[in-house]
Amino acid sequence: MKVGMVIRPAAVDTGIIFVRGDLKGNNRIKADVHNVRDTTLATTLGLNGVTVATVEHLMSAFSGMGIDNAEVEVNAPEIPIMDGSARPFVDLLREAGSHVQGKDKKLLVITKKISVSDGESTAMLLPSPEFRITYKIEFTHPSIGVQSYHMKFTDVTYEEEISSARTFGFLKDVEYLQAKGLALGGSLKNAVILDDHRIINKDGLRFPDEFVKHKILDAIGDLSLIGIPIIGHFVAFKSGHRLNNILLKELLVRRECWTLASRFSKKEAFSVFPSLSVPSFRVTDPAPPSASAI
Numbered sequence: 209m210k211v212g213m214v215i216r217p218a219a220v221d222t223g224i225i226f227v228r229g230d231l232k233g234n235n236r237i238k239a240d241v242h243n244v245r246d247t248t249l250a251t252t253l254g255l256n257g258v259t260v261a262t263v264e265h266l267m268s269a270f271s272g273m274g275i276d277n278a279e280v281e282v283n284a285p286e287i288p289i290m291d292g293s294a295r296p297f298v299d300l301l302r303e304a305g306s307h308v309q310g311k312d313k314k315l316l317v318i319t320k321k322i323s324v325s326d327g328e329s330t331a332m333l334l335p336s337p338e339f340r341i342t343y344k345i346e347f348t349h350p351s352i353g354v355q356s357y358h359m360k361f362t363d364v365t366y367e368e369e370i371s372s373a374r375t376f377g378f379l380k381d382v383e384y385l386q387a388k389g390l391a392l393g394g395s396l397k398n399a400v401i402l403d404d405h406r407i408i409n410k411d412g413l414r415f416p417d418e419f420v421k422h423k424i425l426d427a428i429g430d431l432s433l434i435g436i437p438i439i440g441h442f443v444a445f446k447s448g449h450r451l452n453n454i455l456l457k458e459l460l461v462r463r464e465c466w467t468l469a470s471r472f473s474k475k476e477a478f479s480v481f482p483s484l485s486v487p488s489f490r491v492t493d494p495a496p497p498s499a500s501a502i
Contacts (some may be wrong), residue, residue: 211284215301217485218277220309223435224255224270225282225393226260228250234258239267241433241456247449264449268429269297271437273305274445276313277485292374292398294425298367306484313483318440320465324455329446333453333465334452336441343427344445346488351407355420361428368476370428372414373421376400379408427452434459436468446470 218225234256245254252261266287270278272294282288290296315417323332344356359365377399396409400418401482406415415421423444430452431438444451461464 211282211286212286212359213280213282213288215304216281217307218279219245219484219485220277220311222277222279224267224275224277225279226263226431228258228260228283228285229281230283239263239433241434241453244433244453247408247494249449251426251433251449251453252428253372256489259285262289263287264426264429265290265292265299267430267432268425269371271428271432272296272371273301274305274363274484275301275308276483277326285426287370289375289398293372293401293422293448294370294429295372295437297365298371309483309485311483312462314436315469316436316438317432317469318438318439318465318466320462322462322465324451324458326451326454329444329448331442331444331447331456333459334441336439340441340442341424341427341445343420343424343447346446349376349418350405351402352419355417357417357424359424364474366428369415370421370425371419373425374398374400375412375426376402376419377421381502396492425448425478430472431456439468439469456500 212229213335214229226236226237226239228237235258236260237253237260239253242343243253243255244251245259246261250262251264251267252259253263254260260282266280270276280287318333318335321332321334323330325331339361340359342356342358342360344354345352346354359369375398379401380403398415401408425449426449427442427444430449431442432457433453446457
């Protein structure tokens with residue numbers, strides 16, 4: 209089965225809209241934190257009983273490329289997995305080009321620390337003059353161990369250091385899921401797969417720290433569901449889709465921790481972030497993505 213997806217331009221202030229082209233009526237879902245329906249292994253959006261799964265890689269690409277307004281039509285319940293990273297989407301967006309729409313972006317500026325936790329896992333947002341990310345993961349697997357990465361978010365840094373990092377999963381989990389009829393699209397072509405001792409992909413890793421970089425890729429996609437670029441420092445330890453979503457919901461409740469701005473003062477200099485829309489393009493990809501994405 210081929211999964212088809214078409215991305216079309218959208219008007220200013222539309223946001224990102226997912227359209228289930230294989231369904232009729234009530235098939236439009238806005239990419240919004242309130243529409244998150246599941247965070248088990250991936251982020252699933254839903255509205256009026258209709259869902260679209262594994263949106264985080266495409267949302268990450270939109271965020272990395274500065275795209276605010278687009279309509280995404282997909283003829284399946286999941287976004288195509290491509291190679292397990294956001295890079296194919298970034299390349300297609302760059303090839304299609306984007307348009308400045310003549311209206312400044314709204315910015316959500318963090319003014320006070322906000323933090324959530326779940327056992328050992330933590331996620332927080334701190335005041336910062338720009339969007340920064342510090343992420344640390346810890347696995348007992350010998351090929352992962354402890355990895356950390358810090359970045360100042362720019363389109364160049366995102367494209368060169370983050371967008372190519374692939375999702376990863378464990379062979380025993382993939383086999384279990386596929387035995388239950390799930391994750392049927394999962395393969396070595398769209399994920400880094402580990403057995404109990406090693407990485408089984410013959411080509412190995414794209415980066416020595418590809419695992420933590422993919423977690424950052426996912427987090428950028430998850431955080432973009434707030435619908436406004438964040439000016440702040442995202443710090444996470446062993447976080448994932450669920451905790452990222454909890455952080456956003458807590459952020460909305462804690463109104464005293466942020467302010468909105470269309471221009472942000474940084475050392476008496478003003479930066480204006482123009483709103484962008486993406487022209488149309490089409491992609492097709494085999495079978496829906498693996499549900500074993502971590």
